[in-house]
Amino acid sequence: xxxxxxxxxxxxxxxxxxxxxxxxxxxxxxxxxxxxxxxxxxxxxxxxxxxxxxxxxxxxxxxxxxxxxxxxxxxxxxxxxxxxxxxxxxxxxxxxxxxxxxxxxxxxxxxxxxxxxxxxxxxxxxxxxxxxxxxxxxxxxxxxxxxxxxxxxxxxxxxxxxxxxxxxxxxxxxxxxxxxxxxxxxxxxxxxxxxxxxxxxxxxxxxxxxxxxxxxxxxxxxxxxxxxxxxxxxxxxxxxxxxxx
Amino acid sequence: xxxxxxxxxxxxxxxxxxxxxxxxxxxxxxxxxxxxxxxxxxxxxxxxxxxxxxxxxxxxxxxxxxxxxxxxxxxxxxxxxxxxxxxxxxxxxxxxxxxxxxxxxxxxxxxxxxxxxxxxxxxxxxxxxxxxxxxxxxxxxxxxxxxxxxxxxxxxxxxxxxxxxxxxxx
Numbered sequence: 001x002x003x004x005x006x007x008x009x010x011x012x013x014x015x016x017x018x019x020x021x022x023x024x025x026x027x028x029x030x031x032x033x034x035x036x037x038x039x040x041x042x043x044x045x046x047x048x049x050x051x052x053x054x055x056x057x058x059x060x061x062x063x064x065x066x067x068x069x070x071x072x073x074x075x076x077x078x079x080x081x082x083x084x085x086x087x088x089x090x091x092x093x094x095x096x097x098x099x100x101x102x103x104x105x106x107x108x109x110x111x112x113x114x115x116x117x118x119x120x121x122x123x124x125x126x127x128x129x130x131x132x133x134x135x136x137x138x139x140x141x142x143x144x145x146x147x148x149x150x151x152x153x154x155x156x157x158x159x160x161x162x163x164x165x166x167x168x169x170x171x172x173x174x175x176x177x178x179x180x181x182x183x184x185x186x187x188x189x190x191x192x193x194x195x196x197x198x199x200x201x202x203x204x205x206x207x208x209x210x211x212x213x214x215x216x217x218x219x220x221x222x223x224x225x226x227x228x229x230x231x232x233x234x235x236x237x238x239x240x241x242x243x244x245x
Numbered sequence: 246x247x248x249x250x251x252x253x254x255x256x257x258x259x260x261x262x263x264x265x266x267x268x269x270x271x272x273x274x275x276x277x278x279x280x281x282x283x284x285x286x287x288x289x290x291x292x293x294x295x296x297x298x299x300x301x302x303x304x305x306x307x308x309x310x311x312x313x314x315x316x317x318x319x320x321x322x323x324x325x326x327x328x329x330x331x332x333x334x335x336x337x338x339x340x341x342x343x344x345x346x347x348x349x350x351x352x353x354x355x356x357x358x359x360x361x362x363x364x365x366x367x368x369x370x371x372x373x374x375x376x377x378x379x380x381x382x383x384x385x386x387x388x389x390x391x392x393x394x395x396x397x398x399x400x401x402x403x404x405x406x407x408x409x410x411x412x413x414x415x
Contacts, residue, residue: 042318044318044319044321044338044339044340044341044342045334045338048334048337048338072331072334075324075325075326075329075331076326076331076334076335076338077324078279078319078321078322078323078324078326078338079323079324080279080283080284080318080319080323080324081279081283081284082279082283082316082318082319085283085315085316110325110328110329110330110331111330112328112329112330113325113328113329116328146395147393149413150393150394150395150412150413151391151393151410151411151412151413152413153410153411175359177359177363182398184393184395184396184398185380185382185383185396185398185399187386187393187395187396188380188382188383188385188386188391188392188396189382191386191389191391192250192259192382192385192386192389192391195258195259195389195391196253196258196259197258198253209359210359212325212328214325215324215325215328215329216325242246242249243246244246245358245359
């Protein structure tokens with residue numbers, strides 16, 4: 001609890017809240033808060049930097065836009081939506097948080113997220129870890145050979161990890177962590193797909209599953225990454241985009 | 246992915262056999278990834294995941310967290326937290342999840358999301374719980390008898406030699 005009441009500037013307008021309400025269906029119900037606190041009581045980020053979902057919404061309602069802009073709390077909230085799930089008025093606090101992230105200038109975004117976003121944008125593979133298509137193909141082929149050598153049954157069963165197989169039913173993505181750090185972790189999924197008789201493929205473009213631009217509310221960025229993958233999937237004529245993230 | 250694993254098991258395309266765990270009785274719990282369960286498919290996905298896991302480890306060896314399914318707590322791995330640079334807050338956030346997992350007393354937590362996997366792995370080390378975060382494909386491959394010796398990096402010592410497929414050396 002604070003020691004002194006916060007003095008609001010006279011005529012405070014909640015420009016931020018109003019802006020977000022325009023973006024959301026039914027205004028995200030952002031005006032409907034009863035301050036019941038069900039959100040705060042079930043939020044793991046409650047009390048961090050002396051903030052919680054109820055307070056955050058109150059601040060937006062009271063037009064404390066500057067304080068919201070400077071708060072770190074939008075980065076402690078994971079937008080897990082548990083608050084909205086338990087809210088009797090179904091208030092979209094997570095979208096309020098998401099849009100609060102957007103308030104930071106691009107170069108003031110958390111470095112790790114910004115770096116990963118930019119890296120992914122710079123690579124046709126979408127890899128936030130900078131994995132090139134060449135490296136990906138090498139790792140995949142190498143692992144495939146290793147598995148077949150150690151367990152010849154997979155040679156018999158024709159274990160595959162196709163890239164750009166036209167007309168495959170499933171277009172599958174892969175978190176960069178696997179090919180770059182723990183390639184052996186890709187094997188089990190390939191085997192499962194083989195045993196289930198699944199027709200699938202990776203793409204030579206946009207195979208990386210992670211999307212850090214989304215975390216910094218970089219609409220242009222996350223859309224571009226998603227479109228790359230979706231377009232490749234369409235190009236190959238795959239029926240289903242399967243997200244393994 | 247889980248609705249597909251569940252579908253393929255129900256259709257008989259995949260035949261996981263949980264008998265490897267009949268004597269060992271190793272306990273497994275399950276994380277409900279916010280994005281997949283609460284935010285997208287709801288309890289249907291949560292139920293599918295449980296069906297897949299119990300098909301792999303045996304019904305009696307599965308211990309659910311409290312609360313669970315759509316009502317479960319976020320572990321703190323999502324939303325960019327892992328890369329945000331706010332490590333202290335991220336681990337603080339994860340205290341609730343750590344307590345939940347410890348409450349199940351299961352040495353293994355199946356994490357069907359890369360963010361959950363990384364976060365829960367770190368929580369297990371940081372707060373001394375010692376539990377392992379395991380990808381769903383690992384446990385499914387194990388129960389299918391195809392999990393190779395080099396594909397067990399996230400499993401503990403107790404599972405390194407269990408249900409190994411016959412290798413070319415043997």
